[in-house]
Amino acid sequence: MLEYTVNVTSAYKNPLVTVDIAIFTVRDDALAVLLVQRPPSSDDPHPGEWALPGGFVDIERDTDLLACARRKLKEKTGVVTTYLEQVGAWGNRKRDPRGWSVTQVYFALMPSMDVELRAGANAADVRWAPIEDGATGVGERLAFDHSNLLAFALERLRGKVEYTSLPAFLLPEEFTLSELQRAYEIVLGRPLEKSAFRTRVSDAGLVEKVPRKRRTTNRPAQLYRLKERAPVYFPRTFSPRS
Amino acid sequence: MLEYTVNVTSAYKNPLVTVDIAIFTVRDDALAVLLVQRPPSSDDPHPGEWALPGGFVDIERDTDLLACARRKLKEKTGVVTTYLEQVGAWGNRKRDPRGWSVTQVYFALMPSMDVELRAGANAADVRWAPIEDGATGVGERLAFDHSNLLAFALERLRGKVEYTSLPAFLLPEEFTLSELQRAYEIVLGRPLEKSAFRTRVSDAGLVEKVPRKRRTTNRPAQLYRLKERAPVYFPRTFSPRS
DNA sequence: TTAATAGTGTCTTTCAGACACTATGTC
DNA sequence: GACATAGTGTCTGAAAGACACTATTAA
Numbered sequence: 013m014l015e016y017t018v019n020v021t022s023a024y025k026n027p028l029v030t031v032d033i034a035i036f037t038v039r040d041d042a043l044a045v046l047l048v049q050r051p052p053s054s055d056d057p058h059p060g061e062w063a064l065p066g067g068f069v070d071i072e073r074d075t076d077l078l079a080c081a082r083r084k085l086k087e088k089t090g091v092v093t094t095y096l097e098q099v100g101a102w103g104n105r106k107r108d109p110r111g112w113s114v115t116q117v118y119f120a121l122m123p124s125m126d127v128e129l130r131a132g133a134n135a136a137d138v139r140w141a142p143i144e145d146g147a148t149g150v151g152e153r154l155a156f157d158h159s160n161l162l163a164f165a166l167e168r169l170r171g172k173v174e175y176t177s178l179p180a181f182l183l184p185e186e187f188t189l190s191e192l193q194r195a196y197e198i199v200l201g202r203p204l205e206k207s208a209f210r211t212r213v214s215d216a217g218l219v220e221k222v223p224r225k226r227r228t229t230n231r232p233a234q235l236y237r238l239k240e241r242a243p244v245y246f247p248r249t250f251s252p253r254s
Numbered sequence: 255m256l257e258y259t260v261n262v263t264s265a266y267k268n269p270l271v272t273v274d275i276a277i278f279t280v281r282d283d284a285l286a287v288l289l290v291q292r293p294p295s296s297d298d299p300h301p302g303e304w305a306l307p308g309g310f311v312d313i314e315r316d317t318d319l320l321a322c323a324r325r326k327l328k329e330k331t332g333v334v335t336t337y338l339e340q341v342g343a344w345g346n347r348k349r350d351p352r353g354w355s356v357t358q359v360y361f362a363l364m365p366s367m368d369v370e371l372r373a374g375a376n377a378a379d380v381r382w383a384p385i386e387d388g389a390t391g392v393g394e395r396l397a398f399d400h401s402n403l404l405a406f407a408l409e410r411l412r413g414k415v416e417y418t419s420l421p422a423f424l425l426p427e428e429f430t431l432s433e434l435q436r437a438y439e440i441v442l443g444r445p446l447e448k449s450a451f452r453t454r455v456s457d458a459g460l461v462e463k464v465p466r467k468r469r470t471t472n473r474p475a476q477l478y479r480l481k482e483r484a485p486v487y488f489p490r491t492f493s494p495r496s
Numbered sequence: 497t498t499a500a501t502a503g504t505g506t507c508t509t510t511c512a513g514a515c516a517c518t519a520t521g522t523c
Numbered sequence: 524g525a526c527a528t529a530g531t532g533t534c535t536g537a538a539a540g541a542c543a544c545t546a547t548t549a550a
Contacts, residue, residue, distance in 0.1 A: 025310075025312070025313050025314065026268055026269075026270055026271055026310070026311075026313070027268075027271045027311055027313055028268060029268060029269045029271060029345075029356055068267075068268070069268075069269055069345070069354075069356075070267070071267055071268070071269055071347065071353075071354035072267070075346055075347055076344075076345060076346035076347070077343060077344070077345040077346070077356065098342050098343065100340050100342070100343075101319060101340065101342075101343045101358050102318075102319070103271075103311070103318060103319040103358070104317060104318035104319070105313065105317055105318070111313075112311075112313035114271055114311075114319065114356070114358070116343050116345070116356070188502085189502085189503085190501080190502075190503095205539080205540055205541065205542085206502090206503080207503085207504070207505085207539095207540085207541085207542085208538085208539050208540060208541085210503075210504085211538080211539085212538085212539080215538085227548080227549090228500090228501080228548090228549085229499090229500075229501090229548085229549055229550075230499070230500040230501045230502080230547080230548055230549060230550095231500075231501055231502050231503085231546070231547040231548045231549090232501095232502080232547075232548060232549095233501080233502055233503090234502080234503090247491070247537090247538075248490050248491070248537095248538065248539075430529085431529085431530085432528080432529075432530095447512080447513055447514065447515090448529090448530080449512095449513085449514085449515085449530085449531070449532085450511085450512050450513060450514090452530075452531085453511080453512085453531095454511085454512080457511090467521095469521080469522090470521090470522085470527090470528080471521085471522050471523075471526095471527075471528090472520080472521055472522060472523095472526075472527040472528045472529080473519070473520040473521040473522085473527075473528055473529050473530085474520075474521060474522095474528095474529080475528080475529055475530090476529080476530090489510090489511080490510090490511070490512075491512095497550105498549105498550090499548105499549090499550085500547105500548090500549090501546100501547090501548090502545100502546075502547075502548095503544105503545080503546070503547095504543100504544075504545070504546090505542105505543085505544075505545090506541100506542090506543085506544095507540100507541085507542090507543105508539100508540080508541080508542105509538100509539085509540075509541100510537100510538090510539080510540100511536100511537090511538095511539105512535100512536090512537085512538105513534105513535080513536080513537100514533105514534085514535080514536105515532105515533090515534090516531100516532085516533085516534105517530105517531075517532075517533095518529100518530080518531070518532090519528100519529075519530070519531090520527105520528090520529075520530095521526105521527090521528085521529090522525105522526085522527085522528105523524105523525085523526080523527105
């Protein structure tokens with residue numbers, strides 16, 4: 013019988029591994045990110061400060077990294093099916109006072125109506141924090157290096173919005189094209205031209221009509237839903253960057 | 255009967271953390287990736303098999319993840335300054351028989367002339383393995399899940415080549431525009447149109463002339479070098495994908 | 497009828513694709 | 524001069540930007 017006995021020193025020298033998630037939604041006509049407040053007085057670092065939801069990988073419960081991220085997402089929001097994407101990993105000796113640690117950062121997109129916030133264990137409070145147009149984060153400094161992690165997640169999100177259908181995942185299942193355009197504008201922080209936007213969306217085959225209309229105080233708007241669950245990539249970005 | 259006892263690290267409930275690197279270069283007019291052979295008989299898993307270079311994060315020596323990747327790169331190739339980018343992280347219970355493990359995958363680009371291969375500790379042999387046009391990896395199956403990791407690294411590389419200057423990092427410091435175009439074609443696996451390519455490169459301000467020419471058996475070609483160390487992003491992809 | 501938003505058509509601009517053309521070296 | 528590769532010019536087509544225009548409902 014062959015044993016792979018990992019020696020104890022090696023185990024000690026292994027970094028800590030966490031998963032942190034930037035959960036985005038659109039609320040009050042603005043992009044918002046979910047924050048949790050760390051327990052006010054405890055042995056954990058940064059008591060009482062606000063942070064991205066996350067925590068240690070549990071090698072008993074989590075079969076893989078994505079499952080770990082989904083578990084944490086569900087614990088805070090109750091939401092299971094949503095868009096979830098890995099942003100990157102940040103690891104060094106100093107980011108966590110408990111030792112050399114690596115965090116796997118994800119971002120999630122969801123319609124705000126789906127969400128029932130739950131503080132749950134390990135969190136004193138939960139809230140949506142708005143992100144100002146063009147800002148790289150929320151108004152306050154977050155625990156650990158989470159302000160930086162949020163800035164990276166935002167940068168990735170804004171970058172991909174230029175050429176993908178990601179903002180559709182911020183909306184409820186059925187939406188009008190004006191609502192979709194508004195979601196793009198909120199994430200990008202700049203207005204888009206209506207005609208070009210609609211041609212682009214329809215050329216990409218992103219959405220399909222549903223036999224309903226949104227009725228307000230004026231002309232009703234056709235409702236659509238996503239044709240595919242997966243994101244769609246457009247042939248070009250919205251406006252050349254250079 | 256071969257049995258992997260439940261590893262000691264489980265007791266600490268923390269995953270193992272490794273860094274693996276897909277090091278790419280252009281050799282013999284083809285894209286190639288660096289492989290290392292695992293020691294033929296040892297207590298380590300997958301003896302004698304070929305794998306991407308990598309290994310455990312050393313929390314004593316490595317100040318952060320990038321430093322860890324640079325250390326491993328230098329150990330195998332002697333190269334210090336090169337393009338290095340994080341591709342993503344893969345972690346689950348089964349990928350390493352020693353226990354729940356997470357690997358941070360990077361890819362590196364370098365001119366082949368810079369490289370002096372070194373097997374070093376922990377590796378029986380080192381070699382460049384060519385990647386066929388359009389293939390998702392090398393001809394053989396790699397140790398662990400490294401065939402998958404390589405496929406992801408390749409996908410990322412090919413994707414970014416559509417709209418960035420990355421192939422320039424596969425070339426020596428001075429190069430002709432034809433050589434640059436060839437590097438793009440090798441990575442993309444398809445021919446590009448000369449005129450469009452040159453307009454694009456010059457519009458992007460990617461390169462600058464050096465006062466030398468490459469002399470062969472016909473008209474000499476102007477030599478160029480990168481204007482910036484950092485990659486340049488083009489306003490559009492080479493050819494629309496949809 | 498008016499207000500308000502939904503939705504379309506047309507012209508322009510930008511840039512890649514195709515391809516022919518000229519330029520400049522070696523032999 | 525022949526040949527080979529370097530390098531340019533011109534036309535076309537695809538898709539975004541700008542902006543005016545029409546359509547449809549509630550009140």
